Amino acid sequence: MLESNDVTADLIAQVSAFLSEHDPATTDRFEFLRARYAAGLAEVHYPAGDGGQGLPREHQKFVNDAFERADAPDNAPGLNVIGLGMAAPTILAFGTPEQRARFLPALWTGEDIWCQLFSEPGAGSDLAGLATRAVRDGDEWIVNGQKVWTSVAHIARWGILLARTDPDLPKHQGLSFFICDMTAPGVEVRPLRQLTGDAEFNEVFFTDARIPDTDRLGAEGSGWAVARATLMNERMAIGGNVPPRESGMIGAVARTWREHPERHQPGLHDRLLQLWVEAEAARLASSRLQQKLAAGQPGPEGSAGKLVFARLAQELSALEVELLGDEGLVYDQWAPSDLHAFDFIIRNPAFRYLRARGNSIEGGTSEVLRNVIAERVLGLPPEERPDTTVAWKDLPK
Amino acid sequence: MTADLLYTSVEEELRASLGALLAARCPSTRVLAMYDGDASLAHELWPAVGIDMGLAGLLIPESYGGAGATAREAGVVLEELGRSLAPLPFLTSSVMAVTALLTAGYSDTLPLIADGSLICALAVPLGSCASPIPRTVTIDGHGLVYGRIDRVAGLEGAGLLIVPATGADGEHVLTGVRAEAAVREQVTSLDMSRPIAGITFDGAPAQVIARGAVAETSVQEALLVGAALLASEQLGIAQWCLDSAVRYLLERRQFGRLIGSYQALKHRAADLFIEVETARAVARYAAATWADASEDRFVASALAQAYCSEVAVHAAQECIQLHGGIGFTWEHPAHLYLKRAKADQVALGTPGDHRATLSGLVDLTM
Numbered sequence: 001m002l003e004s005n006d007v008t009a010d011l012i013a014q015v016s017a018f019l020s021e022h023d024p025a026t027t028d029r030f031e032f033l034r035a036r037y038a039a040g041l042a043e044v045h046y047p048a049g050d051g052g053q054g055l056p057r058e059h060q061k062f063v064n065d066a067f068e069r070a071d072a073p074d075n076a077p078g079l080n081v082i083g084l085g086m087a088a089p090t091i092l093a094f095g096t097p098e099q100r101a102r103f104l105p106a107l108w109t110g111e112d113i114w115c116q117l118f119s120e121p122g123a124g125s126d127l128a129g130l131a132t133r134a135v136r137d138g139d140e141w142i143v144n145g146q147k148v149w150t151s152v153a154h155i156a157r158w159g160i161l162l163a164r165t166d167p168d169l170p171k172h173q174g175l176s177f178f179i180c181d182m183t184a185p186g187v188e189v190r191p192l193r194q195l196t197g198d199a200e201f202n203e204v205f206f207t208d209a210r211i212p213d214t215d216r217l218g219a220e221g222s223g224w225a226v227a228r229a230t231l232m233n234e235r236m237a238i239g240g241n242v243p244p245r246e247s248g249m250i251g252a253v254a255r256t257w258r259e260h261p262e263r264h265q266p267g268l269h270d271r272l273l274q275l276w277v278e279a280e281a282a283r284l285a286s287s288r289l290q291q292k293l294a295a296g297q298p299g300p301e302g303s304a305g306k307l308v309f310a311r312l313a314q315e316l317s318a319l320e321v322e323l324l325g326d327e328g329l330v331y332d333q334w335a336p337s338d339l340h341a342f343d344f345i346i347r348n349p350a351f352r353y354l355r356a357r358g359n360s361i362e363g364g365t366s367e368v369l370r371n372v373i374a375e376r377v378l379g380l381p382p383e384e385r386p387d388t389t390v391a392w393k394d395l396p397k
Numbered sequence: 398m399t400a401d402l403l404y405t406s407v408e409e410e411l412r413a414s415l416g417a418l419l420a421a422r423c424p425s426t427r428v429l430a431m432y433d434g435d436a437s438l439a440h441e442l443w444p445a446v447g448i449d450m451g452l453a454g455l456l457i458p459e460s461y462g463g464a465g466a467t468a469r470e471a472g473v474v475l476e477e478l479g480r481s482l483a484p485l486p487f488l489t490s491s492v493m494a495v496t497a498l499l500t501a502g503y504s505d506t507l508p509l510i511a512d513g514s515l516i517c518a519l520a521v522p523l524g525s526c527a528s529p530i531p532r533t534v535t536i537d538g539h540g541l542v543y544g545r546i547d548r549v550a551g552l553e554g555a556g557l558l559i560v561p562a563t564g565a566d567g568e569h570v571l572t573g574v575r576a577e578a579a580v581r582e583q584v585t586s587l588d589m590s591r592p593i594a595g596i597t598f599d600g601a602p603a604q605v606i607a608r609g610a611v612a613e614t615s616v617q618e619a620l621l622v623g624a625a626l627l628a629s630e631q632l633g634i635a636q637w638c639l640d641s642a643v644r645y646l647l648e649r650r651q652f653g654r655l656i657g658s659y660q661a662l663k664h665r666a667a668d669l670f671i672e673v674e675t676a677r678a679v680a681r682y683a684a685a686t687w688a689d690a691s692e693d694r695f696v697a698s699a700l701a702q703a704y705c706s707e708v709a710v711h712a713a714q715e716c717i718q719l720h721g722g723i724g725f726t727w728e729h730p731a732h733l734y735l736k737r738a739k740a741d742q743v744a745l746g747t748p749g750d751h752r753a754t755l756s757g758l759v760d761l762t763m
């Protein structure tokens with residue numbers, strides 16, 4: 001077994017060797033990234049042959065740093081959050097070797113944007129109640145139904161789709177998981193405007209859309225298990241590195257405070273300090289969680305981080321608008337912007353204030369996450385569930 | 398940031414052996430008896446914890462007979478002392494007084510503290526912050542001290558008081574005064590598991606431990622390390638309160654259901670869990686920064702008190718509410734934790750004091 005430092009040193013040597021053969025200054029961006037994937041230097045924790053080397057995730061940041069020092073192009077991870085954070089780990093866990101080879105390279109390079117086709121008008125928190133049907137037709141599936149709130153579907157090449165393949169079974173058992181070609185006939189994406197004015201998410205309609213059975217991920221009927229793995233990965237995979245102090249929303253508010261001494265006032269000051277304390281405490285908690293994960297002690301505590309993040313984003317962005325007073329009311333634009341940036345620090349405070357309301361809804365509402373912590377971490381009794389044993393088709397809709 | 402926020406296996410072993418000892422020998426009924434004037438628990442426990450387990454000298458270098466451990470291990474000890482409310486002079490003597498003496502470079506008494514024959518107390522009011530250093534005592538040219546210090550903790554069994562005093566020209570003088578030379582006036586206080594008393598000196602002979610800047614920093618360091626590690630005690634308190642509340646939610650039935658099945662209560666328990674886990678990261682970080690002499694230790698101390706003291710109080714309040722009427726009784730131990738948590742919130746500076754400190758440290762001033 002190599003010592004951790006030797007592994008890091010070896011990886012950095014591999015990056016140097018790679019860079020000497022692929023000059024980032026003269027190589028086309030995607031060509032460079034495809035070669036990096038092929039060299040096993042995309043994500044070191046991916047398996048050998050699939051962009052990685054099967055190493056612990058903690059080494060990745062040294063690889064990224066080495067590429068960054070060489071001014072190499074990155075894969076713009078902020079634009080493909082769902083692809084990298086949710087689709088890729090699911091494909092790695094459940095995909096066949098053919099599926100991994102077919103989908104992962106262009107996913108990782110960012111050539112293909114991915115979306116997540118889970119929520120429906122009738123099934124949000126209660127995702128397993130979804131109604132979109134997939135019916136088998138030879139070696140294809142015919143899909144009918146509607147998804148909603150599908151972020152980035154309008155620019156996505158592929159989607160991960162959860163659909164009902166057997167309505168006679170109880171809700172969790174009759175689901176299957178597919179990879180959906182967003183350009184296929186019968187898949188219609190309609191942008192859905194949200195309260196910020198943007199249309200970051202969409203409605204997606206399926207009308208006799210066909211998906212080859214080779215694009216099913218996991219066994220028929222095992223869609224719920226696959227989807228749960230996707231959702232668990234959502235919080236873990238993003239980053240891996242703990243951001244420095246005063247990153248994100250608290251950083252923006254602290255800067256505003258420093259730049260506007262004329263707006264200083266005791267009430268705002270104490271609120272700011274209370275939130276600074278909470279943001280720093282939350283950052284240390286996520287740092288501790290990362291250390292636990294690296295030491296192989298994972299738990300469902302990831303939900304806690306998401307919950308705290310949402311509350312702090314909301315309180316901090318609200319404070320910033322007040323801090324700026326009338327200047328805080330200025331809004332950059334109500335017309336949909338084409339910035340598909342998950343980094344909303346670049347927009348103005350009023351935008352952040354509005355966008356943060358979504359943080360406690362998207363990716364599991366704060367109420368549902370509290371249920372998760374209460375039941376799976378603290379062992380408190382589950383909610384009364386009259387819906388889990390009845391055939392899905394017989395449930396009240 | 399590289400600080401290790403997890404527990405090492407050595408720390409886990411320390412926790413397990415201390416936890417087992419306290420579970421057997423520090424029942425809450427004995428802590429409760431302190432409110433009726435029975436202070437025997439402290440005298441019985443300290444030989445086992447301080448001497449037999451060697452925790453009295455945990456932070457004292459091995460060359461002076463101590464264990465040569467760091468703030469990290471001391472934090473784990475304090476978690477267990479918080480969880481059991483054990484009324485021991487660990488924080489006041491083994492952490493704060495020892496830090497003052499080590500910083501002052503005054504090693505004479507260290508072996509005595511390490512072997513358990515001497516308990517020391519830093520003579521400052523409970524409620525003191527690192528700046529300004531509270532000084533209400535003066536020392537004259539003959540080495541005699543005069544003055545009064547209100548509400549000092551850790552006097553129980555203490556032989557030597559470490560007294561910050563003012564010299565003739567306003568100079569900081571850190572002095573050592575034999576406990577017998579002070580007149581002590583016990584105070585009936587909110588938290589009788591950490592008794593406090595007023596002390597008066599009327600020409601008591603004192604030895605000089607340090608003068609000037611050294612005297613000042615010695616007291617400051619003691620208060621700052623105390624603040625950093627009190628967070629671990631607060632974490633222990635909060636953890637007990639969460640565990641106790643969750644146990645009750647899984648036991649008590651009303652309206653034909655376990656009360657833990659009501660979502661209103663589940664959500665409160667979930668929120669409390671998040672607070673406790675966050676406090677754990679903050680307390681571990683504070684301990685680690687002092688263990689590593691990190692530049693960030695001043696921020697970490699203020700952060701620790703600004704965050705963890707609130708969590709302990711909230712946890713104790715929730716614990717009582719979720720227990721209903723039984724939580725309001727003298728017999729149920731929940732109130733002992735509320736009283737300690739509230740006293741701890743004031744003990745080494747309130748959250749407001751520490752936020753004010755932070756505002757200077759992180760450049761967010763008014």
Ligand SMILES: Cc1cc2nc3c(=O)[nH]c(=O)nc-3n(C[C@H](O)[C@H](O)[C@H](O)COP(=O)(O)OP(=O)(O)OC[C@H]3O[C@@H](n4cnc5c(N)ncnc54)[C@H](O)[C@@H]3O)c2cc1C
Nearest residue numbers: 116117118119124125149150151358361362363364365367
């Ligand atoms: C900005 C944004 C982006 C999104 N992107 C995507 C995406 O890319 N792909 C995708 O599939 N989905 C996406 N969603 C959808 C999101 O996952 C759902 O909105 C969310 O899961 C909640 O479902 P719902 O909207 O049906 O609300 P409901 O489930 O109807 O919830 C309504 C209210 O009831 C509460 N509630 C529901 N059940 C319980 C319960 N058991 N206990 C207590 N309270 C409960 C909720 O907390 C909420 O307050 C996105 C949403 C937003 C806001």
